[in-house]
Amino acid sequence: MKTYRTYLFDFDYTLADSSKGIVMCYRIVLERHGHTGISDEEIKRTIGKTLVESFSILSGVTDAGILETYRKEYVKEADKYMTANTRLFLETAEVLAKLKAQGAKIGIISTKYRYRIMELLSHALPEGTIDLIVGGEDVQTPKPSPEGVFLALEKLNAEKTSTLYIGDSTVDAETARAAGTDFAGVLHGTTTREELAAYPHVDVMKDLTKLL
Known part of the structure; x- marks a missing residue:
């Protein structure tokens, strides 16, 4: 090269x-809103996309307002857990x-x-x-x-x-x-x-x- x-x-x-922290934060938000049965691997496959894109892929939700709510909740969880788990x-x-x-x-x-x-x-x-x-x-x-x-x-x-x-x-x-x-x-x-x-x-x- x-x-x-x-x-x-x-x-x-x-x-x-940072996959440990990412999975943790997504799972907290997803399960809070009733989205269960999503594997760690499915979450990890969305790493690199925006939070809104990832939440839409993982939850099937397409409503922009709901996805923005999920994004904001994720950021709050990440403030607590992300750095320590990266x-x-x-x-x-x-x-x-x-x-x-x-x-x-x-x-x-x-x-x-x-x-x-x-x-x-x-x-x-x-x-x-x-x-x-x-x-x-x-x-x-x-x-x-x-x-x-x-x-x-x-x-x-x-x-x-x-x-x-x-x-x-x-x-x-x-x-x-x-x-x-x-x-x-x-x-x-x-x-x-x-x-x-x-x-x-x-x-x-x-x-x-x-x-x-």
Whole structure:
């Protein structure tokens, strides 16, 4: 794999495993409203989508007002449980530190709220490791829209041709394709190698160490 000047990462299932907290918060809200019999795996398969999209998939509800109620309830639960139940993958800190030492710019593009990512990373990574976080509240249109990537490229003064987008899901692959950047998949999540390889990619990696 060639060396890039800018690396843009998805967060959940790419840099960190927050699936325990995510499942917990979805289950609390879903069961509160009578949506039972939903497996952990079904919930995990929605990671990377917006909260509204995920709740609609999991519950079958399409009413925008009800879904917004679910979203707000999830956020309240996540304020209590998410950070304590999120861990960086074992190689994340080392890989980011080495990329940074090589002079690369590092950004995060996520549907997760920026403040929640910052809360976790403030305890897990040295200050200055991440140059930019684009969270769900920073864009009008979520992934796979390229809006977040374009915003990051602008703020980091980065070129598409020297930027690699790294993610675990087909949503991430679609985002990179829409933005016109190279894409590398990572198999930390529930998406298979075959699913990721169906999209334009420079690599589908077992973990992030391949970036080095």
